[in-house]
Structures are given as structure tokens and as C-alpha cells.
Amino acid sequence: MWVISFLLSILVIFILTCVLYIKWSQNYWARKKIPYIKPTSLWGNIENPFKQKLGVKLSAKEAYMQFKRQGVPHGGIYKIAEPVYMPINPELIKSILAKDFSYFNGHGFPHDAKKDPLSAHLFNLDGDSWRNTRIKLTPVFTSGKMKTMFNTVLDCGKPLTQHINAELGKNKSLNIHEIISFYTIDTIGSCVFGVECNSFKDPNAEFKKFGHQVIKVSPRNKIYNFIKFVAPTIGKFIHVRRVSLEMERFVINMIQGVFDYRKSAKIVRKDFIQLFMELEKKAKANKEDSFTIQEIAAQAYIFIVGGFETAATTMTFLLHELAYNQEIQEKLRNEIRETLRSGNGSLTYDGMTEMKYMDQVVNETLRKYPPLAFLNRICTKDYKVPNTDVTINKGTPILISSMGLHHDSEYYPNPEKFDPGRFIKEKKKYRPSFTFIPFGEGPRICIGQRFGLMQIKIAIFLLLNDFKFLPSDQSNYKLIFEPTSVVLGTKEVVKLNIVKLNH
Numbered sequence: 001m002w003v004i005s006f007l008l009s010i011l012v013i014f015i016l017t018c019v020l021y022i023k024w025s026q027n028y029w030a031r032k033k034i035p036y037i038k039p040t041s042l043w044g045n046i047e048n049p050f051k052q053k054l055g056v057k058l059s060a061k062e063a064y065m066q067f068k069r070q071g072v073p074h075g076g077i078y079k080i081a082e083p084v085y086m087p088i089n090p091e092l093i094k095s096i097l098a099k100d101f102s103y104f105n106g107h108g109f110p111h112d113a114k115k116d117p118l119s120a121h122l123f124n125l126d127g128d129s130w131r132n133t134r135i136k137l138t139p140v141f142t143s144g145k146m147k148t149m150f151n152t153v154l155d156c157g158k159p160l161t162q163h164i165n166a167e168l169g170k171n172k173s174l175n176i177h178e179i180i181s182f183y184t185i186d187t188i189g190s191c192v193f194g195v196e197c198n199s200f201k202d203p204n205a206e207f208k209k210f211g212h213q214v215i216k217v218s219p220r221n222k223i224y225n226f227i228k229f230v231a232p233t234i235g236k237f238i239h240v241r242r243v244s245l246e247m248e249r250f251v252i253n254m255i256q257g258v259f260d261y262r263k264s265a266k267i268v269r270k271d272f273i274q275l276f277m278e279l280e281k282k283a284k285a286n287k288e289d290s291f292t293i294q295e296i297a298a299q300a301y302i303f304i305v306g307g308f309e310t311a312a313t314t315m316t317f318l319l320h321e322l323a324y325n326q327e328i329q330e331k332l333r334n335e336i337r338e339t340l341r342s343g344n345g346s347l348t349y350d351g352m353t354e355m356k357y358m359d360q361v362v363n364e365t366l367r368k369y370p371p372l373a374f375l376n377r378i379c380t381k382d383y384k385v386p387n388t389d390v391t392i393n394k395g396t397p398i399l400i401s402s403m404g405l406h407h408d409s410e411y412y413p414n415p416e417k418f419d420p421g422r423f424i425k426e427k428k429k430y431r432p433s434f435t436f437i438p439f440g441e442g443p444r445i446c447i448g449q450r451f452g453l454m455q456i457k458i459a460i461f462l463l464l465n466d467f468k469f470l471p472s473d474q475s476n477y478k479l480i481f482e483p484t485s486v487v488l489g490t491k492e493v494v495k496l497n498i499v500k501l502n503h
């Protein structure tokens with residue numbers, strides 16, 4: 001009996017110590033004299049992960065808005081016992097993302113090049129390994145390289161319109177996100193891996209299956225993420241694969257297969273694989289370190305993660321807004337038809353980049369619905385916040401709410417209104433820099449930005465030329481966001497009515 005009492009006492013003391021520790025930790029920002037939002041529970045300012053309504057994305061936006069109402073340049077929040085620093089003022093955001101980048105050069109995500117090689121991709125790397133990889137990959141994404149890939153992406157758009165045509169015979173209200181994700185997976189498969197995925201025709205296409213798996217969090221990783229959330233220090237010592245062995249084998253085998261085939265058959269294609277092969281050749285000629293097959297596979301893997309869902313979700317939100325804003329849809333269609341006329345009936349890379357209204361509509365979509373609703377950094381050495389006496393300590397996580405900035409009425413009056421006019425040159429000029437950051441900013445800005453925009457603009461061009469999009473009685477204008485997804489998505493399927501246009 002006394003053993004049970006003894007163990008119970010130990011448990012009570014342990015729980016009390018944890019509660020006292022969390023309470024003491026949740027005074028960190030008060031001790032630092034930084035404005036903070038008082039946590040209402042032991043979970044801190046990010047809600048109870050078992051009852052999520054907002055998730056980190058929208059909790060961060062709420063915190064941004066609270067600090068904004070207080071009129072403070074920055075503030076502190078808590079993830080249970082862990083203090084998180086939030087810059088609010090765009091000048092401060094600029095210092096963290098760009099000017100003083102050397103203090104904040106990592107995203108702080110775990111990776112292990114030896115045990116889990118695909119986790120060592122550009123997004124996760126930090127320090128010198130990030131810098132070296134970024135330098136090697138930058139030439140892959142120049143506008144010249146995008147121009148060479150333009151027709152490959154355009155070819156992936158044709159089955160998209162054919163598929164919608166075929167589906168319209170069966171149903172006039174379609175799940176637009178699902179259809180578009182077939183297109184984005186086909187473009188990634190074709191441009192990154194040099195394979196024809198056929199997602200529209202083959203519902204069981206292998207690449208499509210893996211593409212969808214990439215954005216899903218496995219149950220094992222969910223448990224790991226929870227431990228990391230509750231006890232970040234313990235999380236650092238637990239090794240859990242970020243990328244499953246099955247996925248690792250699939251990506252490495254695919255890359256190796258394409259490399260071997262192209263080398264033996266002397267095939268040259270205009271895609272990322274070709275550019276990786278050229279990097280390898282150049283490095284060998286200059287006797288420099290080239291990528292290993294694992295390193296290439298890791299970068300190809302992040303290209304799937306980065307390029308698949310972000311573009312699909314942006315196009316879904318864009319078409320949803322156009323369905324409810326017919327005059328914007330008509331104006332964009334007029335620009336598309338004009339571009340076709342001047343291109344003698346076809347779309348060219350230059351024609352696409354010259355479409356000003358298309359650019360405004362895409363930017364307004366990325367403003368209202370930033371696919372990555374926040375940016376994160378880790379402070380890598382003690383940093384004195386400019387024009388204050390405050391020092392951010394090494395190891396402190398930084399959270400920048402893109403969603404908060406993009407919905408801040410000081411920069412975007414009436415922020416819920418979908419208004420592409422906000423992105424005309426004259427208006428952009430008067431907005432402070434670092435208030436529009438859908439692709440991040442500074443040296444770690446999204447490397448695939450040009451490719452992502454090309455994917456989106458080509459598909460929207462083809463779709464609006466052939467179809468009219470209208471609201472469906474199966475969806476509402478106000479969308480409810482899914483709290484747990486990494487990329488901004490909706491809780492319910494977005495359905496739109498689609499009508500075929502006669503040319």
C-alpha cells in the first residue's frame with residue numbers, strides 16, 4: 001500500500017513541478033519587458049492541440065491582430081512553456097528576414113542526411129549546408145530556365161481542360177481542388193522527374209499516389225509532432241523519420257532510373273532532371289563536389305512538397321473568388337483573349353509574363369489566402385532588436401504571420417474584399433515593403449516562386465479561355481479553413497458550377 005502512496009506522491013510532485021515550470025516560463029516575456037499576450041491556459045497562446053479550431057496558422061493571425069491593436073512593434077507569445085517572438089512592424093520583419101539574416105538563417109526543422117536522407121532538403125537545411133545547396137540550385141530557377149520549361153507545363157494543361165469538358169457531361173458542379181491537383185501533380189512529375197503521370201486518365205497512377213502521400217502527415221509523425229509541441233527539448237532527442245522508407249525508395253529509384261536511362265539513350269529534355277544532370281557534369285569537369293543521388297532526391301522531394309499543394313490551393317481560391325466576382329472574371333478573360341490574339345492563337349512565355357491583370361489577380365489571391373500562412377525562423381545568436389533595449393536569445397523561435405500582415409487594414413483597407421486593384425503599380429508603391437510575403441522574403445525566399453507562378457498562370461489562362469465559373473449551391477462564399485493542414489486549405493470541398501464557353 002505504501003508503495004502506491006509513494007508513487008502517487010511522486011506523480012503529484014512531478015505534475016506540480018511541471019505546472020510551476022510552465023507558469024514560470026510563461027512569465028518570460030514579462031521579465032524581458034516585451035509586450036505579450038497573457039496565456040489563458042497551460043497550452044499558452046496556441047490552442048489545445050486536441051480541440052483545434054484555429055490551428056497555428058490562424059492563432060498566429062489572431063496574435064498579430066492583438067499586438068496591432070495595442071500599437072506595439074513586436075510581441076511575445078507562448079507555445080506551452082516555449083516563448084515565441086513575433087515581429088509586427090514591417091521594418092523589424094525586414095531586419096529579421098533580410099538585413100540581419102545571419103542571426104536568423106534557419107527554419108529550425110529537424111533533418112538527418114545520414115539516417116533520413118530525404119529530410120535534408122533545402123527547406124530544412126541551415127547554416128553552410130543550406131547556403132551551398134541554395135547556391136547550387138539557384139541557376140535551376142532562372143527566368144531563362146522557366147522559359148525552356150514553359151511548353152512542358154502548357155502541355156500538362158491540355159488534359160485539364162479536356163477532363164473538365166468530359167466531367168461536365170456528368171455533373172455541372174465540380175470539386176475544383178481535386179481536378180486542379182491532378183494538373184499540379186502532372187506538371188511536377190513532368191518537370192521534376194521527367195515522367196508522364198497521366199493523373200487525369202489513370203486514377204491509380206503511381207506518381208499521383210506518392211504525390212498525395214507527400215502532403216499527408218503519417219500517424220507516427222503526428223505523435224512526434226505532438227511530443228515536439230509539448231516538450232520541444234525531449235523532441236530534439238527523439239529520432240523519427242520525416243520521410244517514410246517507402247517514399248525514400250520511390251524517389252531515389254525514380255531519379256536513378258531517369259538518370260541512367262537518359263545517359264544511356266543520350267536523351268535531353270527541358271526539365272529539372274536535365275538541369276541536375278548538367279550540374280553534375282559541370283561539377284565533375286571543375287573537379288568540384290557534386291550532388292549525390294540522395295542529395296538530388298532530397299531536393300526533388302521538396303520540389304514535390306513545395307510545388308504540388310501550394311499551387312493547387314492558390315488556383316482553387318482564385319477560381320472560387322472569380323465565381324463570386326463575375327466582373328473580375330470577365331476582365332481577366334478579356335486580357336486572356338487579347339493575349340491570344342496578339343500571340344496568333346497561342347500562349348507564349350512572353351505573352352504570359354506581359355499579362356498585367358493576371359498578375360494582379362494572382363497576387364490578390366496570394367494576399368487573401370497565403371498558402372503558407374506564417375513564416376518561421378530560429379534565432380541562431382543573441383540579437384539586439386534595433387532601436388530597443390531588448391535582446392532575443394539564441395534558440396528563440398520566430399513567427400511572422402503572413403496572414404496577419406495580408407489582412408492588416410492599415411496596408412489593405414477592407415481586407416476581406418477581393419480587389420486585384422490593390423496591386424496596380426501606383427498602389428504598390430505606397431505600401432511599405434515586407435507587407436506582402438506569400439513567398440517569404442530575404443535570402444530564404446521561395447526558390448520555386450517563378451515555377452509556381454508559371455504553373456498557376458498557365459492553368460488559369462486555359463481554364464478561363466474555355467469555361468465560365470459560377471457559384472454552386474453546394475458551397476458558400478465564406479470558406480472555413482482547415483486548422484491542421486500545413487498548406488492553407490478548406491474544411492469543406494470547394495465546388496463550383498462550370499459552363500463551357502463557345503469561342
Ligand code: HEM
Binds near residue numbers: 124302304306439453
Ligand atoms: C504558389 C506557389 C508557392 C508558394 C506560395 C510558396 C511559398 C513558399 C514559402 C512561404 C516559403 C518559405 C520562405 C521563407 O521562409 O522565407 C517557401 C520556401 C520554399 N519553396 Fe516555395 N512556394 C510555392 C511554390 C514552390 C515550388 C513550385 C517549389 C519547387 C519547385 C518550391 C520550393 C520551395 C523550396 C525548396 C523552399 C525552401 C527555400 C529555402 O529555404 O531556401 N515552392 N515557399
